[in-house]
Amino acid sequence: MILSLYLILAAGLFAVGLYGLLSQQSIVMIMMGIELAINGVIVAAAAVWYFIVPGSPDAQTVVLVAMTAMAVEMGMGFAVTTAIFRARDVDMVDSASDLKG
Amino acid sequence: MDAIAFGVCSVGSIAAGITVFRVASMARATFALLASFVLAAVPILLLGLTYLGVLVILMMVMExxxxxxxxxxxMMNPAGLMPMKMVHNNRVSTIVAAVVFVVLAVGATVTPWPHGGRRSNADPTKALGLDVMGPHMLVMVIIGLVLFATMVSAIVLASARGRYDRYGDDLRVRPPQDPVQGGLGGRRRGGLQR
Known part of the structure; x- marks a missing residue:
């Protein structure tokens, strides 16, 4: 097993997530895309720890930060979905384009 | 053996990730995402990061x-009983994602990555624990603050009627201004007399 295979796996997860968050209409599905993309970051950080800097745990800390980002993203995403659904009965991003420039 | 496990799990993880956006049923999409996360955690476990791999699996199962x-x-189509289109801008999204994947994969392949430093014999989990309680304590403190802010703002956003809606701006309105009078606060005035 080599580093580039791990990074290609991470790139694949990130790209699938990117497709999801660009293409999906439902707010919850967009959150799923973001989670997949962050999971790619987690895999990449773990591989970097093992193959490049095994002596120091910095890359492991990046994994912890990425997992926190996932949790925060999901909590806030569901809160925003709940708020906008309650206020305007909206569950799709196409109906929530008020801030579109 | 490890190579086989890595190959199977990484291909499976990406395939499950693609499945998320292809199935019509939202429940199935969620479980496909769970499968993708669990399969992606296996390569992390193979690297010897037992704690982080198990953490990813447990957290993702709950999430x-x-x-x-x-x-x-x-969701508009929770059970997937009705075929419907739930994407916009599909073509451009596919192209962007494919280009990003190719760029990242080529970059990962051709970059002359530095070779690993000295591998310490210490348990990686212990090293991580000492790290977040030592040199990277600031990171963990900020994470704690961010999580706390998230909890507060998520509740504020998601609650339908807070105390300022019920008791007025100075919290002095009694009985509370509820759409339907009831409960312990509202009945006293006039309703049930003993």
């Missing part, structure tokens, strides 16, 4: 159990 409830609550 997807919560997510499936929200999916059924908010």
């Amino acid at each position: 997807m159990m919560i997510m499936v409830v929200f999916m059924l609550m908010y």
Whole structure:
């Protein structure tokens, strides 16, 4: 097993997530895309720890930060979905384009 | 053996990730995402990061159990019984994602990555624990603050009627201004007399 295979796996997860968050209409599905993309970051950080800097745990800390980002993203995403659904009965991003420039 | 496990799990993880956006049923999409996370955690376990791999699996199992409830609550097509199109801008999204994947994969392949430093014999989990309680304590403190802010703002955003809606701006309105009078606060005035 080599580093580039791990990074290609991470790139694949990130790209699938990117497709999801660009293409999906439902707010919850967009959150799923973001989670997949962050999971790619987690895999990449773990591989970097093992193959490049095994002596120091910095890359492991990046994994912890990425997992926190996932949790925060999901909590806030569901809160925003709940708020906008309650206020305007909206569950799709196409109906929530008020801030579109 | 490790190579086989890595190959199977990484291909499976990406395939499950693609499945998320292809199935019509939202419950199935959530469980496909769970499968993708669990399969992606196996390569992390193979690297010897037992704690982080198990953490990813446990956290994702819990998160997807919560997510499936929200999916059924908010999705237009929860059970997937009715085929419908749920994407916009599909072509451009596919092209962008493919280009990003190719660029990242080529970059990962051709970059002359530095070779690993000295591998310490210490348990990686212990090293991580000492790190977040030592040199990287600031990171963990900020994470704690961010999580706390998230909890507060999520509740503020998601609650329908807070105390300022019920008791007025100075919290002095009695009985509370509820759409339907009831409960312990509202009945006293006039309703039930002993």
